[in-house]
Amino acid sequence: MKPNAKTLERHSRMLALRDIEEKDLESIMNTTITVVGAGGLGSPALRLLTSIGFGTIRIIDHDVVDLSNLQRQNIYNTEDVGTPKVDAAVANLSKQNPDVFFEAVAATIRSDNAIELLNGSDIVLDGLDSMDARRAVNAACLYHGIPYIYAGALEYYANISTFIPNKTGCLHCLIGDMQDNPENTCVNVGVSTSLLALVASIEVREAVLLAIGKEPKLAGRLMHIDVEALSFDSFEIQRMDSCPVCGIKPSVPEKQSEISVTMLCSKSFHVSPPEELNLDLDEIANQWDNKYQVTKRLRSLTLESGEIKVTLMGRGNAVVEGLKDPDEVLACYREIVNI
Ligand SMILES: [Zn+2]
CATH class of the missing domain: 3.30.310.10 (TATA-Binding Protein)
Known part of the structure; x- marks a missing residue:
């Protein structure tokens, strides 16, 4: 798809950037990005991806809008409370940019369906809040060869990295067998709205670089943000030689049998x-x-x-x-x- 006159006008300030050309906008318009999790990170990321004009945005989420979401999940309105997030997200974001094609997937992403749900994506952006779900996404992205922009944020702290199959390490190389700490949830310790907006902005910047064929800045690097101290640190991370996830040929997991x-x-x-x-x-x-x-x-x-x-x-x-x-x-x- 090529941008028409209205689309060029809509994106004129992006096109005025010294390193963005019309062909880059065209690449963005021809990119399918999947956002897994339309919560604290996914919401501000979706706002930005929609305004930047990614051609197809697939949204995968299993939750409904809760009153306690509205403090940070800025794609939902008060009247959306009780509505499945994917439906409210598509209804609200379509008004923001009618040129974007949205795919709403009301489902839980798991190891036995991630390969199917992420099929056809050019980029996957993390808005998840559980390590099990992230492991499923990591494995499915390796299976398909899709770059995975990983992020996790809680309280005042966040980590971000971009994993590129066959080029960088994967999520497992970074976190090993680490599990979620049940005491450390956003219900218990909270999460800063400003932190989420910052992290989502960086994830989206990585997505734009991938879409226009440039090197993402966090490939092979981990960024740690602390908004309490307002510090941004990033350091090199290595592929684990013996990684049991990216070191072997990925296979299709068995279907789960229980509810x-x-x-x-x-x-x-x-x-x-x-x-x-x-x-x-x-x-x-x-x-x-x-x-x-x-x-x-x-x-x-x-x-x-x-x-x-x-x-x-x-x-x-x-x-x-x-x-x-x-x-x-x-x-x-x-x-x-x-x-
Ligand atoms: Zn790995």
Whole structure:
């Protein structure tokens, strides 16, 4: 696709930069970028990617908008509370730049679906908050040969790096077997809105460099940001010779067989079936409208009864609020979906 007169006008200040030419804008317009996680990092990154005019932006997220998200997740409005994030994101971002084609994927990214969900991406940008999900993305990016812009931010501190298959090390070379610390979540220690905006800006700058065929600045480097001290440090990182992830030919993992229940940052639970279900949301709405107050949206359904609120998406994943025990969440989900 080539830029027309309106597109050239829209991007005139970017084109005025001394090292950006019309062909670079064209490259950006022909790039498919996937943002995994449309939360604290993904939201400001999506704002910037949309304004810069990336041709196709795929958004993968499994959560619904919560009131506590709005302090930092700047692509959502107050009226979006309760809506699946991917749907609210696409509705709001489309108004910002109608030239961008959006793909909304309401799903949990896992090791057994990441290869499929990231297929066709030129660049993957990290907006995740769990190491398991990042490991899945890392492996799938190696499988497809896609550059992966990694970032993690919490409290006042963040790390960023860009992993390029067959060129730099991978996420596993950097973090080894490190696991998430359950005490260190944004619910417990919080996260600075300014930090997230800074980190997202740097991720997007790396994405632009990749899209226009220039060397990203954080390939083979790790940047550490501390906004409390306002310090930016970066240092070289090496590929691990014996890395069990990027050192071997990547393979397709086996499909998981169980329904997974994970706690989200907003203290609700996410339920993910082993395979995409393609639910008939109208039928489920009719089946449960005696027991629950049912709200239908374009591609989701919310069922409410007292404290319990279940937001169900067409692919079969759901966000459950108001229950404390994962077994109760699973039982509630199984009953509603009838599996
Ligand atoms: Zn590696």
